[in-house]
Amino acid sequence: MAPGAPPTPDFSARWAALKNIPPFLRMVWRASPGLTLAMLVLRLIRALMPVAMLWVGKLIIDQVVALSALPDAPQTLEGWWNSGLAETLVLLVALELGLAVAQDLTGRLVSYVDAMLQEKLVIDISIRLMDHAAGLDLASFEDASFQDRLDRARRNTMGRIPLLGQIMQQVQDVVTVASFAVGLTLYNPWLVVLLALALIPSLFGEMHFNAQTYALNHRRAPDRRERDYLRMIAATSETAKEVKIFGLSPWLRDRYLTLARRFYVENRAIQRRQLSVMAVLTALGTLAYYGAFLWIIARTLTGTLSIGDLTFLSGSFLRLRGLLEGLLSSFSSMAGEAMYLDDLFEFFTAIPAIASPPNPLPIPQPIRHGFRFDDVGFRYPGREAWAVRRMTLELAAGETVALVGENGAGKTTIVKLLARLYDPDEGRITLDGRDLREYDLDQLRATVGVIFQDFVRYAVTAAENIAIGRIEARDDRPRIVSSAERALADEVIAKLPQGYDQMVGKRFARGLDLSGGEWQKLAIARAYMRDAQLLVLDEPTAALDARAEYEVFQRFRDLTAGRIALLISHRFSSVRMADRIIVLEGGRVQDQGSHADLIARPGRYRELFELQAQGYR
Numbered sequence: 001m002a003p004g005a006p007p008t009p010d011f012s013a014r015w016a017a018l019k020n021i022p023p024f025l026r027m028v029w030r031a032s033p034g035l036t037l038a039m040l041v042l043r044l045i046r047a048l049m050p051v052a053m054l055w056v057g058k059l060i061i062d063q064v065v066a067l068s069a070l071p072d073a074p075q076t077l078e079g080w081w082n083s084g085l086a087e088t089l090v091l092l093v094a095l096e097l098g099l100a101v102a103q104d105l106t107g108r109l110v111s112y113v114d115a116m117l118q119e120k121l122v123i124d125i126s127i128r129l130m131d132h133a134a135g136l137d138l139a140s141f142e143d144a145s146f147q148d149r150l151d152r153a154r155r156n157t158m159g160r161i162p163l164l165g166q167i168m169q170q171v172q173d174v175v176t177v178a179s180f181a182v183g184l185t186l187y188n189p190w191l192v193v194l195l196a197l198a199l200i201p202s203l204f205g206e207m208h209f210n211a212q213t214y215a216l217n218h219r220r221a222p223d224r225r226e227r228d229y230l231r232m233i234a235a236t237s238e239t240a241k242e243v244k245i246f247g248l249s250p251w252l253r254d255r256y257l258t259l260a261r262r263f264y265v266e267n268r269a270i271q272r273r274q275l276s277v278m279a280v281l282t283a284l285g286t287l288a289y290y291g292a293f294l295w296i297i298a299r300t301l302t303g304t305l306s307i308g309d310l311t312f313l314s315g316s317f318l319r320l321r322g323l324l325e326g327l328l329s330s331f332s333s334m335a336g337e338a339m340y341l342d343d344l345f346e347f348f349t350a351i352p353a354i355a356s357p358p359n360p361l362p363i364p365q366p367i368r369h370g371f372r373f374d375d376v377g378f379r380y381p382g383r384e385a386w387a388v389r390r391m392t393l394e395l396a397a398g399e400t401v402a403l404v405g406e407n408g409a410g411k412t413t414i415v416k417l418l419a420r421l422y423d424p425d426e427g428r429i430t431l432d433g434r435d436l437r438e439y440d441l442d443q444l445r446a447t448v449g450v451i452f453q454d455f456v457r458y459a460v461t462a463a464e465n466i467a468i469g470r471i472e473a474r475d476d477r478p479r480i481v482s483s484a485e486r487a488l489a490d491e492v493i494a495k496l497p498q499g500y501d502q503m504v505g506k507r508f509a510r511g512l513d514l515s516g517g518e519w520q521k522l523a524i525a526r527a528y529m530r531d532a533q534l535l536v537l538d539e540p541t542a543a544l545d546a547r548a549e550y551e552v553f554q555r556f557r558d559l560t561a562g563r564i565a566l567l568i569s570h571r572f573s574s575v576r577m578a579d580r581i582i583v584l585e586g587g588r589v590q591d592q593g594s595h596a597d598l599i600a601r602p603g604r605y606r607e608l609f610e611l612q613a614q615g616y617r
């Protein structure tokens with residue numbers, strides 16, 4: 001099936017999806033070889049039990065009939081016991097009892113092993129999804145169709161875990177069917193053929209409807225994401241304020257309802273068609289069953305079959321019909337379920353474009369010269385306009401540089417390019433003269449510490465929120481405390497009832513929410529956790545007042561002495577302390593120099609500086 005394309009709701013798609021079963025089973029095996037083996041053995045034992053029980057049942061009945069027809073049969077139980085005539089019968093009954101107990105026991109064991117195996121599988125797949133997602137490019141996450149695919153992979157795969165039980169049941173049922181079929185064939189092979197023929201139409205019916213449902217779900221993934229999003233924003237702590245103030249509730253509700261209604265109508269149409277078509281097809285199976293039953297009764301009446309044979313055959317027939325019906329429909333639904341696995345395997349085939357080269361260079365320790373943009377051009381995927389074009393600039397070792405420019409000038413883009421969250425489309429970025437792409441990616445990311453404007457407010461403890469900057473050091477309390485002090489976050493933490501161990505954020509009941517500025521201080525402390533050689537504050541200070549931001553920047557400059565510090569802010573009063581200020585406009589360097597240089601000459605910087613200064617007068 002072509003990646004991303006909805007499958008055509010036909011049988012071939014269904015059959016093709018069966019290819020997913022072997023890799024799925026390999027995942028199961030990987031999750032737990034021991035449990036998988038145990039499961040197979042148990043299923044095999046269970047598979048042979050029905051025919052064994054029915055056969056023993058037949059033997060019992062034949063014995064009873066034979067014994068009761070004896071001319072000089074004993075009249076009392078004691079008489080039977082003493083005669084020894086009923087020994088075989090007693091043995092057979094004991095055997096039947098043993099089989100019944102074993103069937104119950106293995107049934108429970110199967111449920112247990114199945115549940116454990118599914119749990120292990122969920123963990124294993126979740127970890128693999130997380131690991132794989134972690135390695136993918138940022139661009140992928142900003143791409144809506146990728147989001148749909150990831151969403152489908154996650155949602156569909158977790159929903160497909162019971163497929164394991166289905167496959168196992170299928171294997172078990174196939175063995176049971178085979179054992180019954182052997183039994184029936186011994187009497188009359190046509191009985192089996194008759195049954196199978198009657199059931200084929202309903203198999204195709206099932207397959208057809210499953211494929212339609214899948215195709216519909218697949219096609220609706222973007223709408224479903226929107227529907228879930230609407231339901232989510234209508235009632236979350238993040239949105240509650242605006243939903244109330246702007247009275248968004250009716251609007252959200254209507255949009256949700258429009259989508260949900262469409263889903264409902266489409267689902268109903270499929271369900272109705274399935275109801276009528278399947279009713280007819282299933283009736284065919286019933287007809288065949290009673291036809292065969294009549295044949296067995298007739299043969300018993302004419303004396304060709306014994307009463308034991310009658311019970312065995314009619315029992316086998318009944319079981320076989322149920323089994324075949326179940327097998328065919330569950331086979332078709334299994335194939336249908338397997339189609340959903342396409343999304344998972346497709347997701348696993350996505351390879352990041354940004355990766356370390358085969359023989360990566362280590363990051364220089366220390367950086368001798370610095371970073372350099374050489375005529376760099378970059379466009380976001382799917383965008384016509386250049387975010388950055390003909391950009392040439394330098395960040396020299398040990399220097400504090402500020403980037404200023406109006407919204408959309410390209411400041412954040414420069415930072416993303418420095419950390420190789422994206423690679424340039426034109427020109428190149430070098431570190432100590434070598435292209436960034438030649439270096440080890442993990443080392444590069446470790447040496448570039450960025451606190452973004454939209455940093456994440458994690459619903460974990462205050463200490464952990466700071467440790468995010470260097471998660472390996474999450475148990476290094478002195479390091480966390482000292483980072484907090486440098487970022488002025490210690491004052492924020494001092495006010496929390498449980499100090500560093502206070503859960504923050506409002507997601508969990510025991511969390512305590514912080515003000516925007518307080519969150520920013522915690523985030524800035526993350527920068528100090530790192531041993532980064534290039535530290536970037538990309539406007540995480542916007543919620544601080546002008547004086548606090550100035551103080552944060554001043555400290556940042558002093559505390560990052562010897563490293564490269566990059567500051568981004570819209571406040572000219574704060575950036576003036578940088579060694580060099582780069583003025584960006586429309587994705588290009590418009591001017592650069594120290595504050596004194598820039599203010600001394602007419603230009604954009606002086607203009608904007610004066611505009612802001614007036615505001616403060």
Ligand SMILES: Nc1ncnc2c1ncn2[C@@H]1O[C@H](COP(=O)(O)OP(=O)(O)OP(=O)(O)O)[C@@H](O)[C@H]1O
Nearest residue numbers: 142380383387405406407408409410411412413414
């Ligand atoms: N993820 C993205 N996908 C597509 N276009 C983007 C993306 N991020 C930024 N852009 C575009 O790239 C250009 C540069 O954006 P950038 O974020 O670098 O600006 P900025 O100078 O940091 O702005 P601000 O001061 O508002 O933070 C803008 O035109 C913006 O619309």
